[in-house]
Amino acid sequence: MNIHSLLKMAKRNHKKELIINAAIQVFAEKGFYNAKVADVARRAGVADGTIYLYFKNKDDILISLFEVKMEEILERFKSILETEESAADKIRHFIQLQFRLIEEDQNLAEVFQVELRQSSKFLKDYHNQKFIDYLNIIGTILNQGQKSGVFHSDFRINTLKLAIFGAMDEIARQWILHEEPKFNLQESAVEVAEMILNGLVPTRENSL
Amino acid sequence: MNIHSLLKMAKRNHKKELIINAAIQVFAEKGFYNAKVADVARRAGVADGTIYLYFKNKDDILISLFEVKMEEILERFKSILETEESAADKIRHFIQLQFRLIEEDQNLAEVFQVELRQSSKFLKDYHNQKFIDYLNIIGTILNQGQKSGVFHSDFRINTLKLAIFGAMDEIARQWILHEEPKFNLQESAVEVAEMILNGLVPTRENSL
Amino acid sequence: MNIHSLLKMAKRNHKKELIINAAIQVFAEKGFYNAKVADVARRAGVADGTIYLYFKNKDDILISLFEVKMEEILERFKSILETEESAADKIRHFIQLQFRLIEEDQNLAEVFQVELRQSSKFLKDYHNQKFIDYLNIIGTILNQGQKSGVFHSDFRINTLKLAIFGAMDEIARQWILHEEPKFNLQESAVEVAEMILNGLVPTRENSL
Amino acid sequence: MNIHSLLKMAKRNHKKELIINAAIQVFAEKGFYNAKVADVARRAGVADGTIYLYFKNKDDILISLFEVKMEEILERFKSILETEESAADKIRHFIQLQFRLIEEDQNLAEVFQVELRQSSKFLKDYHNQKFIDYLNIIGTILNQGQKSGVFHSDFRINTLKLAIFGAMDEIARQWILHEEPKFNLQESAVEVAEMILNGLVPTRENSL
DNA sequence: GATGAATGAGCCTTCATTCAT
DNA sequence: AATGAATGAAGGCTCATTCAT
Numbered sequence: 104m105n106i107h108s109l110l111k112m113a114k115r116n117h118k119k120e121l122i123i124n125a126a127i128q129v130f131a132e133k134g135f136y137n138a139k140v141a142d143v144a145r146r147a148g149v150a151d152g153t154i155y156l157y158f159k160n161k162d163d164i165l166i167s168l169f170e171v172k173m174e175e176i177l178e179r180f181k182s183i184l185e186t187e188e189s190a191a192d193k194i195r196h197f198i199q200l201q202f203r204l205i206e207e208d209q210n211l212a213e214v215f216q217v218e219l220r221q222s223s224k225f226l227k228d229y230h231n232q233k234f235i236d237y238l239n240i241i242g243t244i245l246n247q248g249q250k251s252g253v254f255h256s257d258f259r260i261n262t263l264k265l266a267i268f269g270a271m272d273e274i275a276r277q278w279i280l281h282e283e284p285k286f287n288l289q290e291s292a293v294e295v296a297e298m299i300l301n302g303l304v305p306t307r308e309n310s311l
Numbered sequence: 312m313n314i315h316s317l318l319k320m321a322k323r324n325h326k327k328e329l330i331i332n333a334a335i336q337v338f339a340e341k342g343f344y345n346a347k348v349a350d351v352a353r354r355a356g357v358a359d360g361t362i363y364l365y366f367k368n369k370d371d372i373l374i375s376l377f378e379v380k381m382e383e384i385l386e387r388f389k390s391i392l393e394t395e396e397s398a399a400d401k402i403r404h405f406i407q408l409q410f411r412l413i414e415e416d417q418n419l420a421e422v423f424q425v426e427l428r429q430s431s432k433f434l435k436d437y438h439n440q441k442f443i444d445y446l447n448i449i450g451t452i453l454n455q456g457q458k459s460g461v462f463h464s465d466f467r468i469n470t471l472k473l474a475i476f477g478a479m480d481e482i483a484r485q486w487i488l489h490e491e492p493k494f495n496l497q498e499s500a501v502e503v504a505e506m507i508l509n510g511l512v513p514t515r516e517n518s519l
Numbered sequence: 520m521n522i523h524s525l526l527k528m529a530k531r532n533h534k535k536e537l538i539i540n541a542a543i544q545v546f547a548e549k550g551f552y553n554a555k556v557a558d559v560a561r562r563a564g565v566a567d568g569t570i571y572l573y574f575k576n577k578d579d580i581l582i583s584l585f586e587v588k589m590e591e592i593l594e595r596f597k598s599i600l601e602t603e604e605s606a607a608d609k610i611r612h613f614i615q616l617q618f619r620l621i622e623e624d625q626n627l628a629e630v631f632q633v634e635l636r637q638s639s640k641f642l643k644d645y646h647n648q649k650f651i652d653y654l655n656i657i658g659t660i661l662n663q664g665q666k667s668g669v670f671h672s673d674f675r676i677n678t679l680k681l682a683i684f685g686a687m688d689e690i691a692r693q694w695i696l697h698e699e700p701k702f703n704l705q706e707s708a709v710e711v712a713e714m715i716l717n718g719l720v721p722t723r724e725n726s727l
Numbered sequence: 728m729n730i731h732s733l734l735k736m737a738k739r740n741h742k743k744e745l746i747i748n749a750a751i752q753v754f755a756e757k758g759f760y761n762a763k764v765a766d767v768a769r770r771a772g773v774a775d776g777t778i779y780l781y782f783k784n785k786d787d788i789l790i791s792l793f794e795v796k797m798e799e800i801l802e803r804f805k806s807i808l809e810t811e812e813s814a815a816d817k818i819r820h821f822i823q824l825q826f827r828l829i830e831e832d833q834n835l836a837e838v839f840q841v842e843l844r845q846s847s848k849f850l851k852d853y854h855n856q857k858f859i860d861y862l863n864i865i866g867t868i869l870n871q872g873q874k875s876g877v878f879h880s881d882f883r884i885n886t887l888k889l890a891i892f893g894a895m896d897e898i899a900r901q902w903i904l905h906e907e908p909k910f911n912l913q914e915s916a917v918e919v920a921e922m923i924l925n926g927l928v929p930t931r932e933n934s935l
Numbered sequence: 936g937a938t939g940a941a942t943g944a945g946c947c948t949t950c951a952t953t954c955a956t
Numbered sequence: 957a958a959t960g961a962a963t964g965a966a967g968g969c970t971c972a973t974t975c976a977t
Contacts, residue, residue, distance in 0.1 A: 114961095115961095118961095134429060136344040139945090139946065139947085140946075140947060140948080141946080141947090149962075149963090150964055151947090151948085151963085151964065151965095152949075152950080152962070152963060152964065152965095153961080153962055153963070153964095154948095155949080156961070156962075160947080160948080161946095161947070161948095217428050217429055220424070220425050220428060220484070221342060221425055255509075258502050258505070259499075259502060261494075262499045262502045262503065263502070263506060265478075265481045265482045265485055266478035266479075266482060266502075266503050266506060266507075267478070268481055269477040269481025269482065270473075270474035270475070270477045270478045270481075271474075271477070272481060273473045273474065273476055273477025273478075273480060274470060274473045274474060274477065276477075277473055286469075291467075291470045294466050294467060294470045294474075295470065295474050297466070298466060298474060298507070298510070299474075299506070299510060300510050301463075301509075301510035302506070302507060302509035302510030323936095326936095347971065347972085348971075348972060348973080349939095349971075349972090352939095357937080357938085358937060358938040358939055359938080359939060359940095359972090359973085360937070360938055360939065360973085360974075361936085361937055361938070361939095362973095363972090363973070364936070364937075368972075368973075369971095369972065530940095531940095534940095550845060555966090555967065555968085556967075556968060556969080557967075557968090565941075565942090566941060566942045567942085567943065567944095567968090567969085568941070568942060568943065568944095568969080568970075568971080569940080569941055569942070569943095570969095571968095571969065571970080572940070572941075576968075576969080577968070577969090632844070633844050633845055636840070636841050636844060636900070637758060637841055671925075674918050674921070674922055675915075675918060677910075678898060678915045678918045678919065679918070679922060681894075681897045681898045682894035682895075682898060682918075682919050682922060682923075683894070684897055685893040685894045685895070685896050685897025685898065685900075686889075686891070686893045686894045686897075687890075687893070688893055688897060689889045689890065689892055689893025689894075689896060690886060690889045690890060690893065692844070692893075693889055707883075707886045710883060710886045710887070710890075711886065714882060714887060714890060714923070714926070715890075715922070716926050717879075717926040718922070718924050718925035718926030739957095742957095763949090763950065763951085764950075764951060764952080765950075765951090765960095773959090774958060774959040775951090775952085775959080775960060775961095776953075776954080776958070776959055776960065776961095777957085777958055777959070777960095778952095779951095779952070779953080780957070780958075784951075784952080785950095785951065785952090
């Protein structure tokens with residue numbers, strides 16, 4: 104591949120990204136169904152038709168958006184797995200990163216919050232592998248914690264990873280929907296992490 | 312109010328309920344945005360126009376659906392508060408009831424799962440008080456648990472109630488989306504309850 | 520079937536016919552591809568959406584138009600077959616009827632002229648049976664003529680019927696396209712009929 | 728005009744021809760209205776924009792196509808006029824050439840078949856002189872035949888030339904549309920010629 | 936109250952054409 | 957001259973909503 108076609112592809116990806124970022128804003132504001140393709144185009148500063156040079160159709164914008172952004176996010180989460188931390192600290196770390204990302208890009212979070220949920224049902228034939236990969240990072244940490252004896256072994260990982268994600272996710276949603284001034288998301292992160300690790304009940308005698 | 316107008320209202324409510332139940336099925340299958348008012352009408356066995364004798368518009372079907380169904384559900388949850396159980400058992404009880412309701416009416420659960428999330432953002436001017444009431448039932452249990460010293464007092468109830476709801480909710484969603492044969496939701500209920508109460512970490516020393 | 524549903528169907532067909540007749544005018548003026556569905560709707564005095572209560576899509580208007588009008592036309596042509604005329608007179612009769620119909624409804628003729636030709640190629644999956652039926656009326660006359668020894672037997676009917684139709688059709692097209700004052704179509708009918716029957720070459724005695 | 732600009736024009740015409748030939752294929756396959764300019768460009772191996780260096784717009788491709796190809800075809804037909812044949816043989820000759828050309832370039836025939844018909848009506852301001860010239864070749868033969876007493880004199884040439892063209896044309900269309908194996912076009916040519924010359928009715932005694 | 940035919944605003948998408956490179 | 961990415965007008969079609977019956 105020569106320098107020329109590399110440049111071309113770079114430019115192409117640049118415009119695709121431009122549109123994706125516009126779409127994130129617009130979808131966050133209005134929701135996927137209420138957003139018009141023309142809104143996305145205007146926000147991206149391109150003509151309506153230009154969208155269709157980079158995306159098959161409106162659904163494809165949403166799907167591509169997931170793919171691209173989840174890819175980036177996954178990279179950041181995967182790095183947690185490679186640290187020397189204990190499983191418990193990894194959980195703490197994971198939750199904190201999750202909430203930091205949400206604060207960093209609230210619009211993206213908003214799109215993921217609402218539209219991600221529809222995707223599995225309503226975007227035909229879209230199997231959201233990236234989301235599964237994401238959940239499996241939690242799963243890997245849990246597995247490691249169980250193997251090393253730090254975590255209870257009688258919980259099924261598939262249940263726990265969903266519960267952990269769900270707990271974070273709901274707090275994230277409320278934070279996003281909350282009018283300014285919003286509550287402190289980082290503090291909530293600590294609370295959630297500790298609840299998950301230690302539970303509501305302080306004395307250990309009466310466990311399981 | 313005389314007997315005649317009472318009968319009239321009963322009949323009126325009967326048809327409204329008919330439409331709401333049709334809407335639950337249709338919205339569950341296709342999603343709110345992909346469902347047509349005509350689909351709901353056909354499923355309810357009424358004419359398109361009839362819908363508008365009972366509902367202001369399409370949004371109003373969804374909103375009314377929440378109101379009516381959440382009202383019923385709330386009643387069932389509120390009864391938990393009135394038992395003599397410990398706060399921990401009330402949490403267990405709550406989670407189990409939640410999952411039982413989901414199994415009982417999967418379609419309704421599905422609508423709540425996906426569309427409830429949109430409601431707060433996209434159904435203009437709809438303040439979902441019933442959902443707040445529902446969350447506050449968890450809050451009341453938590454409060455009672457903290458006051459009686461059974462639960463940690465250093466967690467904020469507003470964070471915890473969301474985390475607990477979120478954990479349940481995510482598991483519910485996966486269960487709903489899961490192809491047959493589905494995993495056992497009741498077992499998951501127990502796991503979630505115990506994780507919430509006791510945490511992932513079994514050893515006493517290293518709590519908080 | 521009760522009186523009520525009969526009335527309903529009559530009304531339904533009435534509106535369908537209304538739209539078809541509007542479509543004939545509009546397609547004749549602008550051609551199928553340059554005509555907008557909205558043009559047809561306006562001409563028919565209905566809303567755009569109403570069209571889609573009676574027709575699947577724009578193509579379907581054209582196809583239905585063929586079906587309905589060819590049906591009517593076929594009836595008129597079939598009556599020729601039932602007369603006691605000689606095969607030669609039937610040919611004359613056929614040609615004259617063809618040209619009379621064109622004069623009667625020039626717009627319809629125009630649509631058939633241009634768009635009928637496209638139909639076989641471009642309207643997917645549309646097998647124009649009615650046109651085949653129409654051609655076969657000529658075929659039947661030719662067959663009868665050959666059997667009774669009045670017509671040459673060494674011409675294949677499938678060739679002849681096309682040639683006869685084509686000859687008429689080309690004259691019809693020129694007449695339609697011709698600016699006013701148009702040439703006399705009835706006179707041309709006689710000429711075409713005699714040419715077909717007797718040929719260009721006036722062998723011996725009693726020509727024309 | 729110097730050698731340099733001659734070369735330039737040759738090159739120019741070469742690319743124009745390239746595009747025209749691509750257009751013939753594409754228009755034949757999809758029809759003028761369903762063909763995209765981009766399809767023609769791709770088939771010609773040029774960029775979309777290049778088309779507009781050689782043609783004013785999409786309509787102009789079709790018009791130029793007629794002009795160029797009809798010019799070539801006319802030359803071949805005109806040569807018939809210069810032979811020493813009888814008028815009857817010239818008619819036979821003409822019909823055979825027509826059908827040979829169709830077999831030689833089926834795509835071109837297909838374009839002429841369908842799109843030629845639209846041209847007079849829908850390509851604004853396009854007066855199809857070349858087609859008139861073509862028809863007049865038949866007219867000239869007929870005129871010659873009438874003058875020499877070989878053909879009936881009481882048919883109007885303007886009617887006959889259309890009838891003859893139409894007869895050929897319809898057979899051509901059916902042949903083009905026919906699935907493989909197609910019927911023998913050369914045999915049909917003979918049949919059509921003899922029918923036109925001698926008519927359907929064999930013995931002259933019983934004419935009219 | 937009930938109906939369902941009719942409405943028409945609205946939107947996704949296409950594609951002929953342009954123009955900076 | 958050639959390119960092809962970008963444009964944006966245009967139109968087919970949908971569907972929530974209305975209203976005459």
